[in-house]
Amino acid sequence: MKALVTCSLFFSAAIIYVLNVISSRSSKRPPSPRGWLPLLGHTPYLLSPSCHLTMRKWANELGSVFLLNILTKPCYVISKADLAARVLSTRGPDRFRKAPQVYDPSLELTFGAPTLFNDCKEDEPYQAFRKGLAPAFSDKSMRAVYPVIRDVAQRLKARWQALALMADPSKQGEALDVSPWMQRCFLDIIGAAGFAKDFNALEGGHSSIFQVVHDAILVYDRRSVQPLEAPLCRLLPMLPIAREANRAMAEVRETFSGFLDEFKARGPPDVNDTRIWAQLMRVKDPQTGGPFPDTLIKGNIAILLIAGYDTSSWTSTWALYDIARSPDCQRRIKRELHEAGLLQVPGQPAARPLEWSDLNLPYFNAVLKESMRLHPVAGIGTVRVAPKNMELEGFPIRKGDLLWVPIDAVHNSVHNFTDPTIFDPARWLPETSNSSDKKASAASSSCPNGTASNGPDQGAAQQTLMPSASSPPQLSSSSTACGCPFAPKATRTGQAGAQSKSMLPFSDGPRNCIGLNFAYASVRTVLLSLLASFWFELGDDLKDHTLVEASQSLVLVVQSGIPIKLHLKQHEAPEQSVRTP
Numbered sequence: 375m376k377a378l379v380t381c382s383l384f385f386s387a388a389i390i391y392v393l394n395v396i397s398s399r400s401s402k403r404p405p406s407p408r409g410w411l412p413l414l415g416h417t418p419y420l421l422s423p424s425c426h427l428t429m430r431k432w433a434n435e436l437g438s439v440f441l442l443n444i445l446t447k448p449c450y451v452i453s454k455a456d457l458a459a460r461v462l463s464t465r466g467p468d469r470f471r472k473a474p475q476v477y478d479p480s481l482e483l484t485f486g487a488p489t490l491f492n493d494c495k496e497d498e499p500y501q502a503f504r505k506g507l508a509p510a511f512s513d514k515s516m517r518a519v520y521p522v523i524r525d526v527a528q529r530l531k532a533r534w535q536a537l538a539l540m541a542d543p544s545k546q547g548e549a550l551d552v553s554p555w556m557q558r559c560f561l562d563i564i565g566a567a568g569f570a571k572d573f574n575a576l577e578g579g580h581s582s583i584f585q586v587v588h589d590a591i592l593v594y595d596r597r598s599v600q601p602l603e604a605p606l607c608r609l610l611p612m613l614p615i616a617r618e619a620n621r622a623m624a625e626v627r628e629t630f631s632g633f634l635d636e637f638k639a640r641g642p643p644d645v646n647d648t649r650i651w652a653q654l655m656r657v658k659d660p661q662t663g664g665p666f667p668d669t670l671i672k673g674n675i676a677i678l679l680i681a682g683y684d685t686s687s688w689t690s691t692w693a694l695y696d697i698a699r700s701p702d703c704q705r706r707i708k709r710e711l712h713e714a715g716l717l718q719v720p721g722q723p724a725a726r727p728l729e730w731s732d733l734n735l736p737y738f739n740a741v742l743k744e745s746m747r748l749h750p751v752a753g754i755g756t757v758r759v760a761p762k763n764m765e766l767e768g769f770p771i772r773k774g775d776l777l778w779v780p781i782d783a784v785h786n787s788v789h790n791f792t793d794p795t796i797f798d799p800a801r802w803l804p805e806t807s808n809s810s811d812k813k814a815s816a817a818s819s820s821c822p823n824g825t826a827s828n829g830p831d832q833g834a835a836q837q838t839l840m841p842s843a844s845s846p847p848q849l850s851s852s853s854t855a856c857g858c859p860f861a862p863k864a865t866r867t868g869q870a871g872a873q874s875k876s877m878l879p880f881s882d883g884p885r886n887c888i889g890l891n892f893a894y895a896s897v898r899t900v901l902l903s904l905l906a907s908f909w910f911e912l913g914d915d916l917k918d919h920t921l922v923e924a925s926q927s928l929v930l931v932v933q934s935g936i937p938i939k940l941h942l943k944q945h946e947a948p949e950q951s952v953r954t955p
């Protein structure tokens with residue numbers, strides 16, 4: 375009997391292997407990376423914390439569409455930006471829904487309820503939450519919570535200023551690991567600006583919410599690369615790893631249940647309050663006219679908090695890293711801040727407070743955009759299902775096949791960007807665009823990632839926060855190019871508009887990031903507040919950029935495996951222009 379089973383397994387593996395070889399030679403199929411295994415396909419490559427880097431390499435080697443076998447399922451990887459945007463933006467019955475195989479594991483974090491993030495059917499509850507939450511992310515809402523965001527940014531700045539690093543010369547050699555600080559800061563931002571809650575994560579040393587969410591994310595993440603862990607833990611709950619995971623998940627569920635109890639106890643939100651918590655309490659089930667079940671609301675609270683803070687904190691951490699390794703760019707940002715009266719220099723009159731309108735500083739925004747291109751924190755991207763038999767770039771796709779848009783590979787591949795590995799903010803400056811590109815960038819000026827809309831029923835109003843790519847940067851006359859040591863001498867002209875379309879840090883189409891405006895408002899506020907007061911230099915471990923790039927790993931979002939340690943230094947008094955250390 376055993377021999378029979380072994381034989382038939384071997385036989386079916388051989389057949390699948392032969393079929394795959396035959397089909398991969400067919401001219402109708404896109405290229406496929408070598409090294410797939412019978413039955414497993416390319417799956418082992420994908421169960422790795424650096425699989426986004428493998429996708430980047432394959433995209434550069436194989437071109438804009440290539441084929442993976444996930445177990446025995448075909449998965450078409452699309453890294454050509456315009457094709458990816460077309461797939462993601464398709465609406466109506468033929469839209470490409472999210473693939474349950476990929477999103478279902480996150481149900482564990484959301485009380486088993488399909489939420490804004492992991493609902494793959496997109497039926498009534500999804501539509502109701504997406505539409506109901508939209509006002510929380512509108513321009514008007516973001517302006518209303520801006521002072522709260524700025525307060526938290528000021529608290530972080532004060533904490534860093536108070537660190538002996540600044541005052542004690544003997545500690546000048548020590549660099550600060552900025553990422554845990556950023557995580558606490560963005561937890562406090564989403565707490566206050568989204569949920570009207572003071573988490574006190576910045577001050578609290580070991581604030582419980584920080585620990586609880588962190589532990590749950592680790593379990594989720596481990597299980598993403600070890601898919602057998604969850605079933606094994608269900609089978610053998612007495613195993614230490616199962617007990618630990620159950621504790622972490624129970625704590626996160628208890629925490630978010632507590633949130634909902636508190637929100638209900640607050641009573642109906644004030645009509646003028648459009649923060650996330652208030653909008654969540656307002657969402658009604660169109661069938662009954664009453665609220666949705668508690669599990670669905672709690673699940674959405676969990677996903678909005680988790681999706682919101684980790685992404686934004688790592689985006690800011692990577693941006694500080696990129697700024698610190700490009701002193702000329704940093705100097706140019708300082709100049710921009712100085713000209714706007716925002717640079718805080720010791721011995722000089724106090725800088726004016728950062729206002730909402732300052733979030734549009736053009737050169738700073740080009741730097742942030744370039745950092746988000748090189749280090750898109752949701753770099754793993756999104757996996758969708760083909761709604762019907764169709765053709766994609768001439769390749770036949772069958773209903774149910776998977777389509778994967780790996781955002782990191784889109785941003786870092788040669789078919790979308792010239793010299794993609796180079797950090798060059800100048801590629802986003804309108805002064806380097808030709809007239810036809812200016813038109814393109816003006817068309818997409820309401821949104822740096824070129825996204826035309828933000829969700830099924832959200833109007834363009836949501837996008838007005840974005841910087842105007844067409845307005846000229848206010849810089850000293852001498853500076854027209856970035857001058858970064860990392861940028862090649864010849865500035866790429868005429869690319870800002872065209873390349874904007876290749877930016878997908880928040881995905882695209884009706885399932886793009888609902889929190890885009892919140893993310894931009896908070897990331898810009900925090901970074902500008904810090905840049906107005908500190909000069910950043912890389913810690914010694916970060917001097918080798920290739921090492922930092924290679925150390926990237928996916929822990930919910932793309933992080934650096936090497937702590938991002940930066941020296942914080944004060945500015946010197948500006949003379950004619952800003953002098954920095």
Ligand code: HEM
Binds near residue numbers: 568685751888889893
């Ligand atoms: C820089 C920060 C952020 C980045 C780069 C980012 C990126 C993304 C991306 C790429 C997606 C699509 C994921 C997929 O299709 O699998 C997404 C979805 C989502 N994001 Fe964000 N995000 C950020 C901040 C936020 C914030 C601040 C919130 C909320 C407060 C948020 C809430 C969500 C939600 C709920 C979804 C699912 C939306 C849906 O499918 O309808 N994100 N985000």
